[in-house]
Amino acid sequence: MHLSEAGSMGLFFLAPWVVFFPVIGLLANIALGRRWSEKTIGAVASAASGLAFVASALLALSLAAHPEPVRWLIGEWIHSGNLQLDWVFRVDTLSVTMMLVVSGVGTLIHVYAIGYMHEDVRFKSDPGRFRRFFVFLNLFIAAMMILVSGDSYLMLFVGWEGVGLCSFLLIGFWYEMDTLGRPSWANSDAAKKAMIANRIGDFGFLIAAFLIFTAFGTLQFDGVFEAAKGISAINSPLIVMITLFLLLGVTGKSAQIPLYVWLPDAMAGPTPVSALIHAATMVTAGVYLVARSAPLYVAAPLAQLIVATVGAITALFAATIAVGQFDIKKVLAYSTISQLGFMVAGVGMGAFAAGMFHLVTHAFFKALLFLSAGSIILGLERGHHHLAHSKRGPASNKHEESFDPNDMRNMGGMRKSMPVTFWLYIIGTLALAGIPPFAGFWSKDEILADAFGEGFTLVYWLLTAAAFFTAFYMGRQIWMVFFGKARHEAAAKAVESPPIITVPLMVLAILSVIGGALNLPGLHTLTGWLEHTIAFIHPGEFQFNVALISTGLALGAIALSWFIYGLRPMKAGQPDPLRVALGPIFTGMNRKWFVDEFYQAVVLNPYRRLCLFLSEVIEGRFWHDWFHEKVLAGTYNFLTRIALNRYADQRGIDGFFNGVGQWTKDLSAGMRQIQNGFVRSYALAVLVGVVAMVSYLVLR
Amino acid sequence: MVPVSYYVGLSAILFIIGALGVLIRRNPLVIFMSIELMLNAGNLAMVAFTRTFMVLEGQIFVFFVMTVAAAEVAVGLALIVTIFRSRHSINIDLMNTLKG
Numbered sequence: 129m130h131l132s133e134a135g136s137m138g139l140f141f142l143a144p145w146v147v148f149f150p151v152i153g154l155l156a157n158i159a160l161g162r163r164w165s166e167k168t169i170g171a172v173a174s175a176a177s178g179l180a181f182v183a184s185a186l187l188a189l190s191l192a193a194h195p196e197p198v199r200w201l202i203g204e205w206i207h208s209g210n211l212q213l214d215w216v217f218r219v220d221t222l223s224v225t226m227m228l229v230v231s232g233v234g235t236l237i238h239v240y241a242i243g244y245m246h247e248d249v250r251f252k253s254d255p256g257r258f259r260r261f262f263v264f265l266n267l268f269i270a271a272m273m274i275l276v277s278g279d280s281y282l283m284l285f286v287g288w289e290g291v292g293l294c295s296f297l298l299i300g301f302w303y304e305m306d307t308l309g310r311p312s313w314a315n316s317d318a319a320k321k322a323m324i325a326n327r328i329g330d331f332g333f334l335i336a337a338f339l340i341f342t343a344f345g346t347l348q349f350d351g352v353f354e355a356a357k358g359i360s361a362i363n364s365p366l367i368v369m370i371t372l373f374l375l376l377g378v379t380g381k382s383a384q385i386p387l388y389v390w391l392p393d394a395m396a397g398p399t400p401v402s403a404l405i406h407a408a409t410m411v412t413a414g415v416y417l418v419a420r421s422a423p424l425y426v427a428a429p430l431a432q433l434i435v436a437t438v439g440a441i442t443a444l445f446a447a448t449i450a451v452g453q454f455d456i457k458k459v460l461a462y463s464t465i466s467q468l469g470f471m472v473a474g475v476g477m478g479a480f481a482a483g484m485f486h487l488v489t490h491a492f493f494k495a496l497l498f499l500s501a502g503s504i505i506l507g508l509e510r511g512h513h514h515l516a517h518s519k520r521g522p523a524s525n526k527h528e529e530s531f532d533p534n535d536m537r538n539m540g541g542m543r544k545s546m547p548v549t550f551w552l553y554i555i556g557t558l559a560l561a562g563i564p565p566f567a568g569f570w571s572k573d574e575i576l577a578d579a580f581g582e583g584f585t586l587v588y589w590l591l592t593a594a595a596f597f598t599a600f601y602m603g604r605q606i607w608m609v610f611f612g613k614a615r616h617e618a619a620a621k622a623v624e625s626p627p628i629i630t631v632p633l634m635v636l637a638i639l640s641v642i643g644g645a646l647n648l649p650g651l652h653t654l655t656g657w658l659e660h661t662i663a664f665i666h667p668g669e670f671q672f673n674v675a676l677i678s679t680g681l682a683l684g685a686i687a688l689s690w691f692i693y694g695l696r697p698m699k700a701g702q703p704d705p706l707r708v709a710l711g712p713i714f715t716g717m718n719r720k721w722f723v724d725e726f727y728q729a730v731v732l733n734p735y736r737r738l739c740l741f742l743s744e745v746i747e748g749r750f751w752h753d754w755f756h757e758k759v760l761a762g763t764y765n766f767l768t769r770i771a772l773n774r775y776a777d778q779r780g781i782d783g784f785f786n787g788v789g790q791w792t793k794d795l796s797a798g799m800r801q802i803q804n805g806f807v808r809s810y811a812l813a814v815l816v817g818v819v820a821m822v823s824y825l826v827l828r
Numbered sequence: 829m830v831p832v833s834y835y836v837g838l839s840a841i842l843f844i845i846g847a848l849g850v851l852i853r854r855n856p857l858v859i860f861m862s863i864e865l866m867l868n869a870g871n872l873a874m875v876a877f878t879r880t881f882m883v884l885e886g887q888i889f890v891f892f893v894m895t896v897a898a899a900e901v902a903v904g905l906a907l908i909v910t911i912f913r914s915r916h917s918i919n920i921d922l923m924n925t926l927k928g
Contacts, residue, residue, distance in 0.1 A: 805924025811850050 138190025142183045143200040143217035146227055146273045149179040154266035161259040170242030173262035177238045177269050181231035188224045195221060195660040197350075199279055206282075210345055216279035218349070222661040225484060225654075226276035226416055229491045233408045234269050236632040240499050241265065241400040243628035244506065248398055251509050252302060252309055261301065261398070268294035272409055276416060280347040281337045284417070288333065288381065291410045296323045298401040299394045307396055308532055318393035325390035329380015336373035339366070353423040363430045371424050371431035374417060375438065382414025383465045384442045384472055389724060391465055395457040399502030402457060407464045407498050408491035415468070415487050418475040422662045426478060433584075435476030440579075440590035443469030445721070447597035451604065451706070452717025455534045456501045459605055463560065464494055466594055470575055473587055479578035481647065481655040481665045486571035488654070489643040493559035493568055496636040500553045503625040503633065504609065507546050508533040511621035531618065538616040539609045540697065545622040550610050552633045557606055559640040561599035561682045567643030569679070574647065576678055577671040592678060599682035603689030612697025835876035842869035854920045856908050860901060867897050 153176020161169050191198075197220035206213040241261065249255045271294055275287025300319030306312040341347055343366055344355035359367060378384060383391035394406045405411070418425060418435065425432050443466045450462035467490050474483030512531055532538060543550040559566035562573065572595060579588035614620035624630075647654035649670035659665055692705050707714040716722070842865055849862030871890045878886030912918050 807920050807923060808851055808854075815847055815851065 138194050138198075139186045140190055140198045140200055140219055142186055143198070143219050143277065144202050145183045146180045146187070146231065146277060147217075147270050149183065150176045150266040150270040150273065152176060154263045154270070157259055157263050157266070161263075164259075166242070166246055166255075166258050169259050169262055170238070170245075173266050174235060174238040174242065176266055177231055177235040180269060180273065181228070181235050184224060184227035184231050187219050188228060191219060191221060191224055197661060211341070211347075213280055213282055213347060215283065216348075217277045218279035219277070220661040221657045221659075222416075222419060222484070223276050225488065225658070226412075227273060229412075229488055230272045230276065230409045231269065233491050233495050233636070234265075234272075234404055236635055237400050237404045237408075237495060237499065238262070238265060240403075240502075240629055240632040241398075243626055244400055244499075244502055245398065247506055247509070251513070252305070257301070261298075264294055264297050264301070265400075265404070268298070268405060268410070272413075275413055279349060281340060281349070281352070282347050284420070285330075285333060285337065288377075288413060289330065291405070291413065292323070292326045292330070292381070295326075295394065295405050295410055296320075298405060299397040301397055301401065307534065315396040318390075318396040322390040322394050325387045326380045329377045329387055332373045332376025332380070336370050336377065339370045339373065343370070349420065356424055356427060359427065363428050367424055367428045368431050371421070371428050372434065374421060374424075375431065375435055378414030378417055378435075378472065379438065380414075381417075382411050382468045382472060384414070384438055384469060385445060388442060388446065388465050389727060392458055392461045392720070395455070395461050399457070399498060399505065402461070403495045403498035403502070406461065407494040411464065411468055412471065412487045412491070415471040415475055415483055418472065419480045419484055419662060422475075422478075422480050422664055425476070426664045432476050432478055436473045436579075436584055436587045437476075439469045439471070439473030439476050440587040440594070441469070442466070443473060443594035444590045444597070445469075447594040447601065448717055449720050450601040451597060452714055452719075453601075454536050454704075454718075455532075456504065456536050456539075456605065456609065457498070457534055459536075459601055460494070460497055460501060463497075463598065463601065466598060467494065467560070469594065470572060470591060473591060474575040474578065477575075477578055477582055477584050477587065478664060479575060479582070479668060480662050481652075481658050482571065482574040482578050482668055484658060485647045485654050486568075486575055488646060489559070489567035489571040489640070492636055492643045493556045493566075493640040496552060496633060496640050497556040497560065499629075499633050499636065500549050500556060503549045503629050504539070504542065504546060504553075504622075505533045506625055506629070507542070507549065507622035508538065508616075508618050510623040511545070512618035514621050514623070515617055531616075533618070536605065536608045537698070537700075539619045540612045540615040541610070542614070542619055542622055543610040545620070546624045548624055548630050549633075552630070552637050553610070554606065555637045555640055557602045559643075561602050561686065562595055562678055563599075563682055564675075564679060565641075565644060567640050569675075570644030570648065573670075573675050573678060574649075574668050577674045578668045580671055580674050581669055592681065595678050596681040596685050599685035600689050603686040604693050607689060607693035608698065611694055613699070615698065615700035832876050832880045836873055839869045839873040839876070842866075842872065856904070856918050856920055859920065860904055864897060864901070867893055 153173050156172050156176075157164075157169055161172075164172075197218060200217040200219060201214055202217065203215045205215050245258055245261050249258050249261075268291060271287050271290025273287070275284055275291060278284040278287055296319050299322050300316045302309075303316040303319065304311060304313070306314035337347060340352055344352050346352060346355065356367065376387075379387045391406060391411065395402055397406070425435070446462045446465035446469060450459050450466065453459045453462060467486070471483045471486050471490070474480075474486060476483075512533065555566070559568040562569045564570075576588060576591055576595070579585075579591060645653075649668075652667040655665055655667045692709075696705075698705070704714065707718075719725075846862045846865035846869060849865065850859050853859055853862065871893055874886040874890055874893075878884070908918055911923065915922060
């Protein structure tokens with residue numbers, strides 16, 4: 129290779145290394161981690177993720193000089209008939225954006241997790257699991273990198289399943305206990321719920337992939353989009369079917385209605401997992417998928433409308449549920465679903481740049497919020513631990529079992545005990561609520577402006593209402609957690625987290641403040657960057673009215689939350705003021721609008737009854753009791769009774785076989801007479817035979 | 829020029845003498861000689877036809893037949909010597925132990 133060629137090729141040879149680095153990290157921890165200290169394990173895992181980030185950054189720099197997509201082949205995969213698939217890493221502006229988010233936020237969360245898991249494994253008294261956690265975390269980074277850098281729908285699916293597996297493993301990380309550390313299968317049930325809900329979505333993804341292959345004969349992105357161009361009809365049934373089956377996959381992975389129910393339960397995993405997988409990266413895979421499939425969606429406005437509507441309804445629905453939650457992580461979980469709704473609505477409307485922009489800023493501020501919540505939870509646990517030891521001594525843990533460090537009703541007044549976390553949380557909240565100039569304002573506003581400008585009126589109003597609720601529940605959380613008086617002794621004794629936890633948070637906080645600069649109105653940096661990959665995006669116009677309305681609503685919602693929760697802080701044991709004011713509506717919000725119960729009644733119970741019917745009636749009574757026992761065994765017994773009695777067996781069957789034996793013996797005795805051993809009689813026989821054969825051949 | 833039918837007739841006579849010799853005589857040496865007679869009857873017929881039709885294959889084949897006959901005699905004589913050592917007789921009718 130010539131030097132000039134190498135220069136123009138950039139550093140694209142690094143493409144596979146975004147996957148290799150985390151894999152090396154996890155293999156090192158598997159092979160050697162047993163003898164390493166926690167610090168070494170954490171450092172190796174973080175370095176692996178950090179190197180992946182460096183590689184992504186270098187790829188981004190190369191791409192800035194050379195913005196055309198680069199496909200980097202590392203090996204053959206499936207060559208069968210007209211199916212030609214290879215392991216090809218695709219480096220374009222869209223995939224590099226995702227790589228940067230995944231590895232960047234991922235590295236910060238790795239560092240944070242060193243501090244978090246150090247304490248978590250001790251509170252749950254199993255320090256041996258520290259290494260396992262980092263192996264899973266690195267595996268996740270590797271799988272996510274395959275997802276975002278794959279060059280075909282099937283390679284994307286490999287990553288898609290890989291991150292699903294990591295999600296399952298990490299939700300069920302403390303598989304033999306519930307979130308309070310009591311022996312139970314609650315956490316593993318949550319993991320299974322995530323797995324099964326995702327299976328339904330994956331089914332949709334696979335059907336879509338099969339449809340793509342049968343229709344276009346390839347699964348490679350460029351090939352598919354090129355072939356799709358040949359279908360000129362708007363809303364052709366084929367494209368609509370493909371995009372809607374893809375949407376089913378999106379609803380599973382990105383937690384949209386109707387498959388979102390797994391995400392709140394996924395909070396059973398340790399907090400860094402909630403931040404990394406269930407807020408910042410994995411759940412945005414669906415948004416990435418829609419953005420990646422942009423040419424297909426653009427060809428089917430009907431599917432776009434459905435996607436946008438699903439996203440918008442999810443955004444509002446989840447936001448209302450978040451208002452009624454008491455678990456600090458559940459609030460954030462519903463908030464994540466709601467914000468994912470924003471992104472899905474954005475990419476659904478064709479505002480791919482806005483959706484991706486919100487994905488990036490959301491990764492910053494939601495990771496910040498989750499990790500700060502983790503810091504609060506640890507602070508409470510420390511306070512509680514301290515309390516249990518000073519008052520009752522280490523032997524008594526009866527009190528410990530009933531204490532829930534996630535419950536906001538146990539908090540209050542924590543701005544004094546955890547000042548750093550408090551300010552970080554405020555920054556995250558302002559970014560999420562969409563207060564200018566924080567990052568969330570710019571990205572959320574771009575989605576709203578696009579909805580308004582493109583004529584998706586229903587979507588616009590749903591999203592605006594969701595934005596109002598977002599600011600409200602975040603305000604409620606701030607007042608409940610940080611203001612007023614401590615409602616539990618543990619909250620009063622809470623201890624601030626060490627720097628290894630707070631420093632990554634500060635980095636995320638800075639990003640949450642300045643993240644909006646990525647795509648400021650007028651500059652459109654991110655839009656221009658993504659334009660090299662997605663041909664259909666156009667810079668959204670900054671709508672002053674829209675910005676004014678959403679900012680006004682957000683400020684109003686925060687003021688309203690102050691009026692309800694801040695003015696007269698809740699006391700210990702007092703019911704939520706909203707419950708008093710709203711009654712059954714609040715109960716609905718608190719109980720998640722009974723969706724889980726609805727699914728239980730409509731899907732799970734009939735399914736369970738069907739299973740019982742199949743196992744008891746079909747398999748047990750019909751197949752085993754009747755067919756095998758009665759029909760097969762009964763017929764056989766009957767036949768043996770009539771056919772194999774003494775007479776038929778000994779006279780009939782024995783007689784026949786003994787007869788055959790006797791006949792053979794007699795025959796061989798006769799034949800033996802011919803074998804007399806005289807050579808000349810053999811020679812005569814040969815001569816007679818030859819003469820006979822020759823005579824036959826001659827005289828024939 | 830002698831007609832080919834003469835050669836073929838001579839060949840047939842030689843063959844019949846050989847076959848009868850194999851069937852009638854009890855001395856293995858004579859039987860071997862009779863076998864040689866039959867083989868040479870065949871050789872004679874082949875050479876005769878070869879000359880008539882002016883082709884070469886038959887002549888070449890005769891060489892192979894002679895080679896095989898020589899090898900066969902070598903093996904056969906060795907067998908007879910061994911049998912004579914154990915039985916002190918080479919009467920063919922005494923060699924009937926292979927009847928099984």
